[in-house]
Amino acid sequence: MTDTDVPKLVEVSMNSTKALFTVSAAAFAALLAAAAPAAAAPEGKFATIYTLAQGPCVGQVDASVNGNAYPNQAAFTVSSTLIGVGPCTLPITLNWRNVDTGAAGVFAVTAQGPGYWGNSGHSALFAPGSGRFAATVTIGAVHMPELGPIEFTVPAYQG
DSSP states (O other), rough: TTTTHHHHHHHHHHHHHHHHHHHHHHHHHHHHHHHHOOOOTTBBBOOOOOEESSSSEEEEEEEEEEEETTEEEEEEEEEEEEESSOEEEEEEEEEETTTTTTTTEEEEEEESSEEEEEEEGGEEEEOOOOOEEEEEEEEOOESSSSSOOOEOOOOOOOO
């Protein structure tokens, strides 16, 4: 290899990177076009979210809240598939509010990609107390659809 070959290699690499981002953006656009409008979800389950990630990935996220996960606790479970060519992350936050007491809080997770990522077991548990709750999800990147609130109930512990 000579010094005159180096600019050609850099040019090919830059063009490949540009093409990759163009393909990723096109894949995200196709995901958005295929997404159905957000409809009312069953109690505890949010609509599927299509998103860009922080890094060169696009993805799909499914999230739900189970209010009967453990005494006086709930579980915020998230599964995601992030498709891309390099490391990427996606912050996902559950914002909850007790509709009886007004107490509120957040529970955050960060999906890692590319590939499948999910949380379960102890990593999904949070302790909002007992009662009726309204919850929304926020995603730390461009996404679709915008999600409305869902409701869940955490029963009082009968020990």
